[in-house]
Amino acid sequence: MEGNKFEKTTLNTVRRRPDRGIYDKETIASIIKEAKVMHVAFVDTEGLPQCIPMLGVWDEDETGQCYLYFHGYPTTRIMNNLSDPGTPIVATATLVDGLVLALSAFSHSMNYRSAVVHGVVLPVSEEEKKAGFQKVVEGIAPGRWENSRQPDEGERQGTGILRIKVETASAKVRTGPPKDDKKDMENKELASKTWTGVIPLRTVPGVPEPTSYTTVPTPAHVSALATAPHGA
Amino acid sequence: MEGNKFEKTTLNTVRRRPDRGIYDKETIASIIKEAKVMHVAFVDTEGLPQCIPMLGVWDEDETGQCYLYFHGYPTTRIMNNLSDPGTPIVATATLVDGLVLALSAFSHSMNYRSAVVHGVVLPVSEEEKKAGFQKVVEGIAPGRWENSRQPDEGERQGTGILRIKVETASAKVRTGPPKDDKKDMENKELASKTWTGVIPLRTVPGVPEPTSYTTVPTPAHVSALATAPHGA
Numbered sequence: 001m002e003g004n005k006f007e008k009t010t011l012n013t014v015r016r017r018p019d020r021g022i023y024d025k026e027t028i029a030s031i032i033k034e035a036k037v038m039h040v041a042f043v044d045t046e047g048l049p050q051c052i053p054m055l056g057v058w059d060e061d062e063t064g065q066c067y068l069y070f071h072g073y074p075t076t077r078i079m080n081n082l083s084d085p086g087t088p089i090v091a092t093a094t095l096v097d098g099l100v101l102a103l104s105a106f107s108h109s110m111n112y113r114s115a116v117v118h119g120v121v122l123p124v125s126e127e128e129k130k131a132g133f134q135k136v137v138e139g140i141a142p143g144r145w146e147n148s149r150q151p152d153e154g155e156r157q158g159t160g161i162l163r164i165k166v167e168t169a170s171a172k173v174r175t176g177p178p179k180d181d182k183k184d185m186e187n188k189e190l191a192s193k194t195w196t197g198v199i200p201l202r203t204v205p206g207v208p209e210p211t212s213y214t215t216v217p218t219p220a221h222v223s224a225l226a227t228a229p230h231g232a
Numbered sequence: 233m234e235g236n237k238f239e240k241t242t243l244n245t246v247r248r249r250p251d252r253g254i255y256d257k258e259t260i261a262s263i264i265k266e267a268k269v270m271h272v273a274f275v276d277t278e279g280l281p282q283c284i285p286m287l288g289v290w291d292e293d294e295t296g297q298c299y300l301y302f303h304g305y306p307t308t309r310i311m312n313n314l315s316d317p318g319t320p321i322v323a324t325a326t327l328v329d330g331l332v333l334a335l336s337a338f339s340h341s342m343n344y345r346s347a348v349v350h351g352v353v354l355p356v357s358e359e360e361k362k363a364g365f366q367k368v369v370e371g372i373a374p375g376r377w378e379n380s381r382q383p384d385e386g387e388r389q390g391t392g393i394l395r396i397k398v399e400t401a402s403a404k405v406r407t408g409p410p411k412d413d414k415k416d417m418e419n420k421e422l423a424s425k426t427w428t429g430v431i432p433l434r435t436v437p438g439v440p441e442p443t444s445y446t447t448v449p450t451p452a453h454v455s456a457l458a459t460a461p462h463g464a
Contacts, residue, residue, distance in 0.1 A: 011280075016308045037326050037344070041273035041283035048243075051273035051283055053326040053346050076248045094269050094285040096435075099457060105369050105380045106387040112269070114285050137337050148337045148426055149416060155338040177443050184381060185445055194380055195450060197442040199457050203328075206432035211409050213417055216427050225331060230433050 011118050012168040022171040025066060029058040031115040031171055032068075034231040035093035036140055038117075040070060040162075042089045044081050052078050054162075056091060057139025066166040068117060071136045074160035082162055087121040089164060095231030099199040102178035103190055109178065111198065113231075115171045119164040132161035143221025203230045243350050244400040254403040257298060261290045263347040263403055264300075266463040267325035268372055270349075272302060272394075274321045276313050284310050286394075288323060289371025298398035300349060301364045301371070306392035314394055319353040321396060327463030331431040334410035335422055341410065343430065345463075347403045351396040364393035375453025435462045 005023045006012060014021025022028070032038060038056035041049060054070040061067070068091055072079050082089065098111035124132065133156065138145050151159070178196055185191060205226045208218055218226075237255045238244060246253030254260075264270060270288035273281060286302040293299070300323055304311050314321065330343035356364065365388065370377050383391070410428055417423060437458045440450055450458075 016305050036342070037328055039271035039273070039283055039324055039326070041271070041281040041322075043275050043279065043281050047275065048320050048350075049273040049275050049281060049322050051271055051322045051324045051348070053324060053344070055342065073248050088280050090273075090281050090283045092271055092283045092285060094271070096269055096462070098438075099373055101373060101376060101380070101454070103381055104383070104387070105365070105377060106383050106391065108369060108373065108376060108380070110268070110287065110372075112285070116283070118280075133337070137340060140342075141331055141333060141340065144333060144340060145337060148333070148340070149335055149419075149422055151336070151338050155336070159338065177441070180443075180445075187381075190381055191445055192447055195440075195442065195448050195454050196446050197440055197454075199440050199454070200438035201435055201462050202438060203433055203435045206330075206434060208427075208429055208431050209409075210427065210429040211412075213412075213423055214428050215424055219427050222333070222427050222429075222431070225431050230328070 006168050006170060009168050012116070012170040014170055014172050020172045020174055022173055025060065027171045028115045028117070028169050031095060031113045032056060032058045032093045033139070034229050035095055036230070038091040038093045040078065040089055040091045042081060042087060050078070050081070055136060055140055056093070057136050059135055068119060068164040068166060069132045069135050070162040071133065072160045072162065074158065079160040082121050085121055085123045089119060089121065091117045091164065096201055098201050100178045101196055101199070103180045103184040103194050103196055107178055107180055109174065111174050111176070113171065113173045115169065117166055117169040119166045122163045122165050124161055124163045128163060129161045130156065132163055133159055141225060143224070147219065147221060205230055238400050238402060241400050244348065244402040246402055246404050252404045252406055254405055257292065259403045260347045260349070260401050263327060263345045264288060264290045264325045265371070266461050267327055268462070270323040270325045272310065272321055272323045274313060274319060282310070282313070287368060287372055288325070289368050291367055300351060300396040300398060301367050302394040303365065303368045304392045304394065306390065311392040314353050317353055317355040321351060321353065323349045323396065328433055330433050332410050333428055333431070335412045335416040335426050335428055339410055339412055341406065343406050343408070345403065345405045347401065349398055349401040351398045354395045354397050356393055356395045360395060361393045362388065364395055365391055373457055379451065379453060437462055
């Protein structure tokens with residue numbers, strides 16, 4: 001880590017299309033925040049790859065060290081597999097921003113933002129678990145920790161928190177129109193029959209749907225969630 | 233495989249919340265089609281987990297055997313790591329459908345649809361590679377194969393196709409409102425101050441954005457893409 005950027009290493013360097021590689025913490029954190037779900041991959045006890053979608057939040061301490069927090073049920077396979085501190089994992093968040101249609105089938109692409117984080121499982125004390133639970137809830141739905149019943153002892157025991165020490169990370173972003181070959185663009189016949197451009201995709205929140213037993217009007221923190229950017 | 237469902241095995245059985253587990257091919261295929269991007273995880277040559285977002289399509293042959301196809305540049309790390317037939321991979325697609333806000337912090341959840349596919353890398357003949365390239369383009373953007381310039385020899389060589397034999401798969405789906413504890417719902421003070429419900433999330437296509445060199449009006453296959461369901 002150098003200031004707000006991750007150093008490029010063998011693990012995190014974007015090699016294919018290095019112009020799309022981004023290493024600053026702010027971009028990486030914003031992609032993870034918007035995606036909410038990360039795909040957590042690890043090697044299981046049989047040596048097989050596993051990849052599970054989990055709610056993930058990014059955190060940074062006062063020294064600049066970054067962490068990921070995930071929550072899950074303490075008895076699931078992933079929690080069992082990841083109970084050993086030091087186990088390496090990789091967690092990836094991806095937002096799809098559009099389909100990119102080009103003159104040639106080969107140049108078709110997608111606009112996207114993705115973040116890949118490499119880290120290791122940390123031990124979690126009771127205090128850190130409690131703090132981690134709060135970070136996950138607040139990271140996904142800001143305002144809910146104070147605006148809901150806080151966990152009792154049984155619920156705290158019924159929640160597993162994965163705390164990951166981030167070792168390195170990078171983002172990769174593509175934006176804009178197709179990049180067609182010059183020779184295709186100069187081919188008048190091809191250009192005259194082939195529509196090219198972008199189909200933008202955006203994840204939008206709908207109108208909040210209260211439960212039948214909700215008696216309070218929509219509070220500010222819920223309205224904010226219903227307008228915040230949400231990739232998926 | 234039994235008819236249109238995958239048999240439950242140690243690898244694919246949904247153990248936490250088994251009521252949310254779905255094993256039929258149609259549900260699994262529909263989630264992958266809507267997500268477009270799958271997270272492909274594998275164990276690299278150092279024994280570390282890797283997880284890369286890739287465009288993925290699902291396919292089934294006349295015997296009922298299912299496949300995943302991914303495309304990538306032939307010289308990337310993932311293509312090098314996955315060039316050996318038999319290498320096990322897991323590919324996961326996830327759609328986020330809503331934030332579920334409950335009375336207790338513990339009962340907060342998410343509405344989602346996810347599909348996890350376990351498979352092995354197959355060898356790819358030149359013929360299968362050509363067919364795979366077409367399947368990826370058509371799977372992501374139906375109609376583009378015929379409506380764009382088809383690959384020349386150099387482009388075919390510049391494209392890597394991963395062909396995965398699906399060994400097992402499952403989906404997991406959560407829908408509906410929060411499931412609050414009875415004791416919380418009977419707690420009038422809590423219910424009177426805590427908004428509960430769902431913030432639905434939906435990925436919507438925007439108006440197609442033609443390039444500056446497009447001279448044809450929006451064709452039917454592009455309009456169809458601009459209205460199809462697209463998770464992200």
